[in-house]
Amino acid sequence: MTFTPLSLSNLKAIKNTVIGNPSAKVQLAQDQVFIQTLVQCLNDPPPTDPQEDDLRIEAAHVIASISYGSESVLGTLLRCDAPRAFLYAISKFTPDDTAPLRSAFARGLRALAIAIADTVGPSQWGLREERSAIKNDAEAALDYLFETDSIDLYLPLLVDPSPQTRISIAQLLGFSVRTAEHRTAVVSWLPPEDRMKEVKTKRGWEKTAASANAPNRQGGWACRNLAALTHGKDAKLQEAALWGLATIAKDNSLVAAALGKTPTDREGPSLLSSILTLAKSRSTDIQLAACLCATSIIRASSPASPASSVPPVDDTAARTVMNVINRIISASTESLPSRTKACFILYYLVTDNTTLSFSAFERGCLGKLAAVLQEVTPLTPRAEWEEDEPETVAALREGALTAVAAIALFDNTIRRNVTDDLRLLPTINTALTHRHVGVRYAACQCVRALSRAVAVLRTNIVDSGLGMAVFQIFKKESGEDRRVTAAALAAVCNIVNEFSPLRPIYLDLGLMPRLVQLLAGGDATLRLSSLWAVKNLLSKTSGETKRDVMQCLGWGRLAELLEDADGAVQEQAFHLVRNLAENEAGVEMIFRELGADVLLRHLTDALGAEDDDVVLQATCVLANLANGAAAAQAHLLASPTLLSALRGVLAERAPHIRRPGVSAVLELARTSTAGRRALGAAGVGGTLRRMCSAAGSGGGMVGAAGLRGSGTGSAMDDDRDVIEQARTALDWLEHGEAYR
Template sequence: MTFTPISLSSLKTIKNTVIGNPSAKSQLAQDEELIQTLVQCLNDPPPSDSSGEDLRVEAAHVIASISYGSEAVLGTLLRCDAPRAFLYAISKLSPEDPAILRAAFARGLRALAIAIADTVGPSLWGLRDERSTIKNDAEAALDSIFQIESLDVFLPLLVDPSAPTRVFIAQLLGFAVRNAEHRSAVAAWLPPDDRLKEVKTKRGWEKTAANANAPNRQGGWVCRSLSALIHSRDAKLQEAALWGLATIAKENATVAAALTKPPTDREGPSLLAFILTLAKSRSTDTQLAACLCATSVLRATPSPQPLHALAPADDAAARTVMNVINRIVSASSEPLPARTKACFVLYNLVTDHAPLAFAAFERGCLGKVAAVLHGLTPPPAPSEWDADEPDSGAALREAALTAVAAIALFDNTIRRSVTDDLRLLPPIHAALSARHVGVRYAACQCVRALSRAVSVLRTNIVDSGLGMAVFQIFKREGKGDTDGEKREGEDSRVTAAALAAVCNIVNEFSPLRPIYLDLGLMPRLVQLLQGRDPTLRLSALWAVKNLLSKSSGETKRDVMQCLGWGRLTELLDDADGAVQEQAFHLVRNLAENEAGIEMLFRALGPSGLLAHLTSALGAVDDDVVQQATYALANLANGAPAAQAHLLAAPALLRALRGVLAERAPHIRRPAVSAVLELARTSTAGRRALGAAGVGGTLRQMCSAARVGGGGGARGTAMDDDKDVIEQARTALDWLEHGEAYR
């Protein structure tokens, strides 16, 4: 599809040919010379009967059109350095250049940036295919777009006289910023002149007192500029600015605070209050943008309330968002993409936040989403029940399942409503076999949330077949033969979600634990432990740890035989603190009875086991120290032979004293328990503890509790509860007067 020479009419023909035509875009990708010519035309149009400005505008429109939908075309655009060409073209704009040229360049950069961000991820509205051959190039290109030199070029267009230009740049921020680093760079950006003022202030050349004209006031320059656009009467500008603000306010307490404070220069409500009024506008897209913006502010605002409560203002704002989302989700007249976005806004609002999740349940959000799932899912059907489902339907199913998983994650009452009242197990079960990767992923997350309830796990998960269905997903790997047909292996993200569910299902109260073991659970976990995916490695270790909790001696032997003691030693030394934490928790679970303790000393050797414990007790990571201390406390409850090994290790006892003296109360609890058990052993044992300085540290803990203060920087003795202090006094009494108890 080469048109030579480039002319205005040929460019329009290309644009009209490729719009909405993926095959035409793929064909165009094969003509790299033409795409290179298009990119060059942005800054150096060839001679033509038409004006150079018209050619540059049309070339920008063509590139914007072909950026979407074809990885091959995007890859060619990246090789031709299209992002840099757009940035250079924008940097050379002058006030005399026509508005249509400025808008075309802003639109082209927006389209290209969003297409690159979609390739890099994470996706804004559900999972996308990660099998991109250009991901590395796309990551480098996206990083370059959000470097300060590039931000200096296109962010000033947020105050451009051209309204379409401002819309495109706000949309770029709303949809192309995907990670915390880029978000922080945008939120902190200042125009070069303002940056000079900041430097002078920091050097003491100006007073640092509160200044109404300080460059960083009201959340920073970008926040102020987007906030001004929200007050525009142009609906497109309002919507674009809301998407942009939603992005930069995410996980940014400074921006969130600026949006929740009443204006200082005039009377009126806070910007958040105004945003909530826009959530009731006539435009569904504006409603969604306002709800997401309010969500970002709510989730980024530190709350002085306890974890189980919401501040009154936050509660009112959350109710407004939930009411709007409920209307959109349940409205069959709304297009499917809008209802999909509404479900994801709800997910963003409640995810990992127990009070908001329960509030959403009480406001009927779960019921609305459940109705969507029942409407999308037919009665029991053949395995290819979703073969003809449009992508928009699958996206809505994924979004609804994702919202269900987030709402149900924390509360057993909600989980029971999911299984018994709303009867969502059949739609979830069907979704586990869906074609679309995002649907399977979201269904696995639902199983993970539901399996956190013991009663649900022991009954519904087992009886419905969900437990076995998610296990089959977990076991699926690579390319293999399934039912006589070659099928591609499972997406690693789906595997990770299924594994998270398996971690819950293998706990000691689960009827499926022995069944999973018989069906090859451990070999698959070991395979994942040997892999390169850090998420899968950690979750696999977590599952092994759960398997060993409250398990029989036979199960412990079988599990460790498959895992390998050498591999456990490697995990105890792993550079990743999270892996070390789970490895020591595994040791803790092994040491929960005398048979397991004997197995540990025999397999690892006293010197090897105690050396690892000694090192872990002095680790920087408190989570590692806590699990190592619990493991030591379990060992201290073992037979006299095990206790003798501990007491014969002065370095270990000194490390134990360090935990008592320096660590937080939740870590001191198992440490005091270990000391008490060891103090009861023998006179020689008490001498060993005394020589390590344990008695003096216990005395300080008890004394500080009596006088109402003291302790170190890591936590005061007053933070310990009465049971720990009483246990510390008992241990101290044994150390000082142990012979009197004989």
């Protein structure tokens, strides 16, 4: 059926039909003629209709309603170029346009932008099913929405007279900005007239006073205006502004500093203090928005932030957020979506931060999460999980498991609390088989975190069956989400370490063929983690296992990995060789199977790489090879380019990289007179002399050392035993014959 020409009554009926009705939306998407006519109506309503504005408003409302929940509908809207139609309509706004018209178009653009962002990802509140069919189109549309020309059209509506319009634009920022590039585009945006002033000033055409809208002033134009909205009395506007601020402050130290700084031009507390006050609001929605906003500020202002000049936020802010979140998580009177968001906000606060993770543990967050998990998760899989369990319950379980994994990632005491006191292993095991992709993913992340503890791995992971359950997910070759496979593989990487009783069992059950399969695939995350697992397999293992593993991996493939374009892959490949070369038999096998020419060429290149992690592993490989038999040492000493690269490491790299380099020199200096001459000819002796001299005088390394980023530092930064080892190596180089 085709709904053309459009009428106001038809559109209202359609809107009422599709609200909350996914099947009606899908059916509507099949009528592309209608969707195209609907989009066209945004700018060109039927000329015979006397209620043109009302028709355009209703068309915008219908598009906003059908944007959510259906891939087919969104795909049709993208094919009809709905984002461009909305922006074109907004570009034609005049002062005479009514508030309902402006707010309807802002709402429609917001709904469309959020639906597109949810398709592109990453998801804000847990994993969503990937929509591969329209992802490319959605990515292009989202990039278009955050081009400067597009932002010029809708961001000024953040100061529109209509509160509903301002709310929609703030929500658009809060829920559709997902990447650093889009965040930067919003944060750095200036109104066109202010951009012109900036350009003229930079070119020297005219001198102007410092603009009140200078890019970095109070975090930028968007930050200033969102912050202003939080001071009003409109609760919906406050909430929307807080979501917007939370998004643009994420991972942005400059914005975080502006929000956490006490203002100098007016009296009153910092905006962060005001946000923490709002976190104690009577409205749960405002509490959640304020907690996420405070979390973004805390994390971007932490000492671990790349901008180390930003002072850390007082931990009072983190404690306040944790207290509010604890209350929401454990309150059965709160809605399940609110409790889910609280779990993810806690995750955002503590993830990859040792101090905040332990603080959350001390404040009882783990206990609250465990209570939620035991409340919503049966101890054995239920048939109802396949059909009857509401998505909101699954989402809460996912959020709680995700937060547990983040809190337990770094500390053995916390891991023991999870396994022994809270007894969460049966719950995690049950979650591994859940139909919801996010629940399985979060459960795998919990296994990964817990398996980092040796004692837990040797006992609880084995006895509970978690180790075998996560291995079965990893082995599944079809029908599993690649992100779940990646999380299971991350757990497997820990479980195959040398102290694990599951290592030989995994090998017997086909671990290596599956790793090689993933290593040969196109997914970068799976590829890197597979190589990581192989590296761990080769650590502290028998020569027979080393031979079997390498026979399956292939020496030719290893040679390719040693020159891979991805620095992280190169690092793991050299670490793999390092583990192979743990003893003389391993060193001999490497030279025999890989070949001296190939090995030394790759090693030389890696010692001169820009990536310090690659250089470190290559230097450790060299140190292990130098401890091999005389034949291996002879190969190393016969390569002037390799020895020259080693001298460069000693002269230019950071102390932790010089350590294995000095060890290699000492072993090679003990070989023979010819070997010492080769080291001397490469300039190694002079570099060692400068290291020792600088340590004795308190001076720093000179020359290229100051040009290498993390490779800078004085020789005094070296441990005393490294300097003593350098002196011993220098003594061997200069007086080696006396030791014979």
